[in-house]
Amino acid sequence: xxxxxxxxxxxxxxxxxxxxxxxxxxxxxxxxxxxxxxxxxxxxxxxxxxxxxxxxxxxxxxxxxxxxxxxxxxxxxxxxxxxxxxxxxxxxxxxxxxxxxxxxxxxxxxxxxxxxxxxxxxxxxxxxxxxxxxxxxxxxxxxxxxxxxxxxxxxxxxxxxxxxxxxxxxxxxxxxxxxxxxxxxxxxxxxxxxxxxxxxxxxxxxxxxxxxxxxxxxxxxxxxxxxxxxxxxxxxxxxxxxxxxxxxxxxxxxxxxxxxxxxxxxxxxxxxxxxxxxxxxxxxxxxxxxxxxxxxxxxxxxxxxxxxxxxxxxxxxxxxxxxxxxxxxxxxxxxxxxxxxxxxxxxxxxxxxxxxxxxxxxxxxxxxxxxxxxxxxxxxxxxxxxxxxxxxxxxxxxxxxxxxxxxxxxxxxxxxxxxxx
Numbered sequence: 001x002x003x004x005x006x007x008x009x010x011x012x013x014x015x016x017x018x019x020x021x022x023x024x025x026x027x028x029x030x031x032x033x034x035x036x037x038x039x040x041x042x043x044x045x046x047x048x049x050x051x052x053x054x055x056x057x058x059x060x061x062x063x064x065x066x067x068x069x070x071x072x073x074x075x076x077x078x079x080x081x082x083x084x085x086x087x088x089x090x091x092x093x094x095x096x097x098x099x100x101x102x103x104x105x106x107x108x109x110x111x112x113x114x115x116x117x118x119x120x121x122x123x124x125x126x127x128x129x130x131x132x133x134x135x136x137x138x139x140x141x142x143x144x145x146x147x148x149x150x151x152x153x154x155x156x157x158x159x160x161x162x163x164x165x166x167x168x169x170x171x172x173x174x175x176x177x178x179x180x181x182x183x184x185x186x187x188x189x190x191x192x193x194x195x196x197x198x199x200x201x202x203x204x205x206x207x208x209x210x211x212x213x214x215x216x217x218x219x220x221x222x223x224x225x226x227x228x229x230x231x232x233x234x235x236x237x238x239x240x241x242x243x244x245x246x247x248x249x250x251x252x253x254x255x256x257x258x259x260x261x262x263x264x265x266x267x268x269x270x271x272x273x274x275x276x277x278x279x280x281x282x283x284x285x286x287x288x289x290x291x292x293x294x295x296x297x298x299x300x301x302x303x304x305x306x307x308x309x310x311x312x313x314x315x316x317x318x319x320x321x322x323x324x325x326x327x328x329x330x331x332x333x334x335x336x337x338x339x340x341x342x343x344x345x346x347x348x349x350x351x352x353x354x355x356x357x358x359x360x361x362x363x364x365x366x367x368x369x370x371x372x373x374x375x376x377x378x379x380x381x382x383x384x385x386x387x388x389x390x391x392x393x394x395x396x397x398x399x400x401x402x403x404x405x406x407x408x409x410x411x412x413x414x415x416x417x418x419x420x421x
Contacts, residue, residue: 128215129237189207199247200254201264205267210240264413271309299372313410316371319362319418329351330345337406347393360381361374362416382413
């Protein structure tokens with residue numbers, strides 16, 4: 001399965017690697033930097049500290065998000081003060097240059113024509129705007145052109161990478177280097193929007209927010225021969241507003257005990273709904289420029305999906321037969337919640353239900369190199385089944401306060417994968 005080691009890199013617990021290939025995916029980890037995915041052997045020490053890593057990762061991401069938000073608010077406040085002074089000067093100048101009006105006739109109120117605000121040519125603005133995002137300094141100052149170029153190039157390289165994985169091969173150094181370079185070019189943009197956009201999964205949650213994704217799509221299409229029409233931008237903006245409203249309602253429904261995994265899955269599903277709505281608006285030519293059939297919907301390979309959020313919290317559980325799945329899941333839960341084998345054995349019915357719900361994910365065996373590249377839909381199925389199982393165990397077992405805190409703070413989920421013999 002995929003885990004973070006002490007350097008923030010990925011590790012594959014299936015014991016088979018990619019010969020040390022330094023493949024980098026768009027993932028904001030605990031250090032809020034982009035981390036490389038390298039595949040090495042299983043690390044028992046890293047596995048035993050999974051709970052602490054999950055809690056530290058969540059808290060550090062929250063801390064950095066707050067810091068970025070504070071810095072942004074400071075900048076925004078300074079900008080608003082300067083804007084206020086400028087508008088005041090313009091109003092005073094207009095009033096000073098206005099000719100004196102004759103006195104109003106008694107009993108008839110004077111009609112004062114409203115003075116339209118002066119045009120501000122050249123001011124940055126978003127191609128697709130909804131809510132109040134058009135006033136966010138971080139978005140207005142973002143280099144959408146550079147990010148769009150990086151996404152275009154990275155998207156093509158990820159198609160090549162997917163083919164390598166699907167054929168059971170290992171990416172060569174040149175491909176890995178190109179992916180790393182373009183991923184680094186996206187780093188500044190992704191960090192710039194952290195703490196600026198609503199999400200319950202700060203880090204990649206901001207990068208996958210509809211206003212970011214929609215404007216990246218607009219920027220890419222503007223570089224080609226099929227830019228968005230006004231009608232398309234308006235339609236996508238409406239889809240974004242629907243997402244924001246749904247996310248806000250979901251967030252307001254959460255309590256202090258709402259599992260972090262539920263928040264992740266809710267947001268993933270809402271963003272996938274937005275993505276489908278955006279797809280429905282695009283023409284065939286536009287779709288061909290943005291989405292690639294080899295990578296679309298695949299976690300770690302599709303950057304225009306909520307799979308980017310799932311990439312660093314999904315842990316694959318590899319088995320060679322379906323019979324191995326229940327003990328494998330019990331072992332993961334034992335480590336995650338620090339519960340005894342006896343307690344888990346006394347509640348095997350919970351795991352029987354869990355296994356039956358994810359059993360369809362084992363219908364197709366995959367190569368070792370394709371283990372970590374599951375589909376978003378598969379991740380949601382696995383996550384929802386786990387969420388139900390952990391909620392059942394939470395009510396049946398006397399969990400420690402630390403274990404309950406893990407359920408709240410961690411969004412880690414396990415994705416069963418059947419490997420080819």
